[in-house]
Amino acid sequence: MLNQSEADERRYAEAMTDKLGRALEDIRGKISASYRDVIEAKKYMWENISQLDPAERAANKVDISLQIDSGEKAIDKERKLHKLYQSPYFGRVDFRENGLNEADAYYIGIHSFAGTDGHTNLIYDWRSPVASMFYDFGVGPAYFTAPLGRIEGELTVKRQYKIRDGRMEYMIESSINIDDDVLQKELSSTTDEKMKNIVATIQKEQNVIIRNETSDELIIQGVAGSGKTSVALHRIAFLLYRYKGTLTSRNVLIISPNNVFSDYISSVLPELGEENMMEMRLEELAEAELKGVAGFQTFYEQVTVLMDQEDPGMIERIRFKATADFIRKLDEFVAYAEQHYFAPEDVQVDGLRISAAELRAIYDGTRRMPVLSRLERTANQAAANLRDEDGQRLSAPRIRKIKTAVKKMFRASTLLALYKDFYDWLGRPELLCMAGPKKLEYSDVFPLVYLKMYWEGTAPFDFVKHLIVDEMQDYTPIQYAVLSRLFNCRKTILGDASQSVNPYSSSSLAEIKKVFPNADTVELLKSYRSTYEITTFAQQLKDNSSVVPIERHGELPRMVACEDKEEEMERIRSVLREFVHSESRSMGIVCKTKAQADEVYQSLRDAFDNLYLLDFDSEEFREGIIITSAHLAKGLEFDEVIVPFVNSEVYRNEMDRSLLYIACTRAMHKLTLTHSGARTPLLKEPGEH
Numbered sequence: 001m002l003n004q005s006e007a008d009e010r011r012y013a014e015a016m017t018d019k020l021g022r023a024l025e026d027i028r029g030k031i032s033a034s035y036r037d038v039i040e041a042k043k044y045m046w047e048n049i050s051q052l053d054p055a056e057r058a059a060n061k062v063d064i065s066l067q068i069d070s071g072e073k074a075i076d077k078e079r080k081l082h083k084l085y086q087s088p089y090f091g092r093v094d095f096r097e098n099g100l101n102e103a104d105a106y107y108i109g110i111h112s113f114a115g116t117d118g119h120t121n122l123i124y125d126w127r128s129p130v131a132s133m134f135y136d137f138g139v140g141p142a143y144f145t146a147p148l149g150r151i152e153g154e155l156t157v158k159r160q161y162k163i164r165d166g167r168m169e170y171m172i173e174s175s176i177n178i179d180d181d182v183l184q185k186e187l188s189s190t191t192d193e194k195m196k197n198i199v200a201t202i203q204k205e206q207n208v209i210i211r212n213e214t215s216d217e218l219i220i221q222g223v224a225g226s227g228k229t230s231v232a233l234h235r236i237a238f239l240l241y242r243y244k245g246t247l248t249s250r251n252v253l254i255i256s257p258n259n260v261f262s263d264y265i266s267s268v269l270p271e272l273g274e275e276n277m278m279e280m281r282l283e284e285l286a287e288a289e290l291k292g293v294a295g296f297q298t299f300y301e302q303v304t305v306l307m308d309q310e311d312p313g314m315i316e317r318i319r320f321k322a323t324a325d326f327i328r329k330l331d332e333f334v335a336y337a338e339q340h341y342f343a344p345e346d347v348q349v350d351g352l353r354i355s356a357a358e359l360r361a362i363y364d365g366t367r368r369m370p371v372l373s374r375l376e377r378t379a380n381q382a383a384a385n386l387r388d389e390d391g392q393r394l395s396a397p398r399i400r401k402i403k404t405a406v407k408k409m410f411r412a413s414t415l416l417a418l419y420k421d422f423y424d425w426l427g428r429p430e431l432l433c434m435a436g437p438k439k440l441e442y443s444d445v446f447p448l449v450y451l452k453m454y455w456e457g458t459a460p461f462d463f464v465k466h467l468i469v470d471e472m473q474d475y476t477p478i479q480y481a482v483l484s485r486l487f488n489c490r491k492t493i494l495g496d497a498s499q500s501v502n503p504y505s506s507s508s509l510a511e512i513k514k515v516f517p518n519a520d521t522v523e524l525l526k527s528y529r530s531t532y533e534i535t536t537f538a539q540q541l542k543d544n545s546s547v548v549p550i551e552r553h554g555e556l557p558r559m560v561a562c563e564d565k566e567e568e569m570e571r572i573r574s575v576l577r578e579f580v581h582s583e584s585r586s587m588g589i590v591c592k593t594k595a596q597a598d599e600v601y602q603s604l605r606d607a608f609d610n611l612y613l614l615d616f617d618s619e620e621f622r623e624g625i626i627i628t629s630a631h632l633a634k635g636l637e638f639d640e641v642i643v644p645f646v647n648s649e650v651y652r653n654e655m656d657r658s659l660l661y662i663a664c665t666r667a668m669h670k671l672t673l674t675h676s677g678a679r680t681p682l683l684k685e686p687g688e689h
């Protein structure tokens, strides 16, 4: 057996690092040479431009661009080699194929690495078929699916390593699954500025999702900290590897909740050797779709209004528009409008006549088109059927008159008018209410985008081949219906029904399934982010007994009762001073509202460096002390979290419960809650049952 003892493994790791070092030098040499070649070629072209004929110039340009291309590939390879040089591999499986006597050893790393012959793989990419056994099996019977089919056999060895800067820090013989010790070490470490990759410790249930190639629509419901976002990103990295040539990062789009979140996750794919995918907020999509139609309130603004005042009318409007039944009603209305909204009349243009019957016949023959196109087509067709006094086709001004006349035959003259009619048709006109002059309420934005598809159609995003929707609980069925029409591609949809920032419009898995009836669904129940103590403490806010906290222990959350706000801020300062002198790298102060976050920021800004206020206009996630609201903290995590103002008058209703749950579950290692006055009834003292 190759490298039986730990000493053998240490030597092997060093030798591998040497090999990688040489490969790295080699590629760096090539990059410099290629850089010089490009400069030379450009210089030659510049100096001789007057003597070169057009064909020679074109040939030179092609040469230069080929050289740049190969230089870029070399830079990409250098990046990967550098990564491997720092940590060549993290796992090994020895696999004996059925019918063979000997097992082969496969070392598994973040990228693959071939020996000098270019054929022998010394390190296997974690996404390669053989590497799947590392995640799926312990020692014993195992198999992997190769391009030619399933290969069965036996794992005789399974090991994990931590190699840093050429030195093996530890090696673990793990017989069952990715060993808990390694996972514990990974989870206990303090967090870097951005999200980390988890290739060395992907869990079996996560691997099934990452390597899923069969689901066109995959919905992942996972508890807080179960690795949903990590898994979705690794899934994309896997699919980019698996479908190299047909799928590139430019074909993958993530619908993300805000720019900070996009920034927070932006390091994972590059770390895995892939380019970042495209990202977009759903509001950006709506902005493009409704340009020139109406402005609108954002989701964030909607939530802020709801937090400031409990407006039963607004809540009813939101609730009404947040069900699958609402889509059905809108569809019924469209069918009704289809039948009744076009009322043709005879048209007279300068003595020429088109009959209502003819218009009706043409209009009826244009089904499946959006309204505006139908009307246009009807007018054009009717005009084309007609000849003027001289037996000629109609002039442009006459055609325009016909178009105007035909347009007026449709009962609604604008998209907004049609939308308003919908509520009249329902007999519920009060359900449409503007947030301001020419400003729609957020709950009307996507119904209107949906109706626009019927009104004037919309161009689908055909270049997107895989769509990821994160924080799925915050999108309503009508938003999914829009996405489903605009993105006719594979989808990975993930979220947690317990982490909704607006419970009146949150979608459960069951609701989303109504829009995607053929979707496959998976649940992730194990929570990896927080210590056992933090997870169980947060559980009192959400009655979900199926959550499985990871057995990683830490301090009990601290509940700090204060006499008044002044004392509360002083206690927060003291927690921050402890943090500054600790090993922790990131601290989140997660408030309920932006106004509270502003207040805390003002009170602390002069006392600490590295203190940042994160609001909806922020672009990046930063290391240090971040002050923000629960809405924006969604999806993020911090070594330590402080939740201020957990008073009875601040956290009282269901919405507050969700926000408090989000806030508490952002903490990895330490959680402190402070209040002055009575504690919120939603929480018990830590340790109290």
Ligand SMILES: Nc1ncnc2c1ncn2[C@@H]1O[C@H](COP(=O)(O)OP(=O)(O)OP(=O)(O)O)[C@@H](O)[C@H]1O
Binding pocket: 183, 186, 187, 196, 197, 198, 201, 202, 203, 206, 222, 223, 224, 225, 226, 227, 228, 229, 230, 231, 495, 496, 499, 528, 529, 634, 635, 636, 637, 665
């Ligand atoms: N298999 C794993 N190995 C190591 N760390 C993991 C693993 N799975 C998840 N984690 C860690 O758990 C934390 C939570 O992961 P992630 O943010 O992907 O979860 P989530 O389900 O999207 O969370 P939330 O919904 O609460 O925002 C991250 O620090 C991630 O690195």
